[in-house]
Amino acid sequence: MEDDGVRERDARAYETVHEAADFTELKRRYRNFVVPWTVAFMVWYLAYVACNNWARGFMSQQVVGNINVALVFGLLQFVSTFAIAAVYGRFANRKLDPLASGLNAKYKRERRR
Template sequence: MSDLAAPGEDRRSIPSSPVSGQTEDVNWQAIESNSDFRELIREKRNFIIPATIFFLVYYFGFLILVGYFPDVVDVNVIGNINIAYLFALSQFIMAWIVMALYVRRAGTFDRLAHNILTRVKGEKK
């Protein structure tokens, strides 16, 4: 990779090390057009958007049930514990499940990001 940016290229100096204060030119357009970068964005989008939609539907589903169908969620299951309490508590469990799925999937994100960094740093030499 050349030290001079071609006309129209988006190059900005970023610190290569917060300690040393040295800067490197990064060709952001080249990174953006890289297939690994596009795959990273696609993988993140394919997980984050459905997970967010699922959790919002789950969360607001509880509020809709309690607001519009109070008789359904007022049914006692164990002693004085009703469906509404169980559903509310299940949201904490569901948040942990979504978090665990994200942590597992983050390995893929990290691998793709590492590939991008390796390629960018390799081109600098």
């Protein structure tokens, strides 16, 4: 029986947090970061794949020694992934974490009621 009371209290606490303006703002900020960066990365990745398939002359051009454009583009895929992760980390620390911490504190307060 007590389990039902705990679950009900947790559900009420979650609903309270879910209805908070900060929760809506957190989702909005997250979405406004993730969607454009995901689209940008996918365009960059698909451009790389398309060039490898249909622009072989361009991709096989030598840059330095045996290093060609395809190898540089391939390495830049890794660099861009880590760059986006670093930008996201800074963004999350500045814009998402303060809201998430406040919501977490609110959730814990509501659970104690």
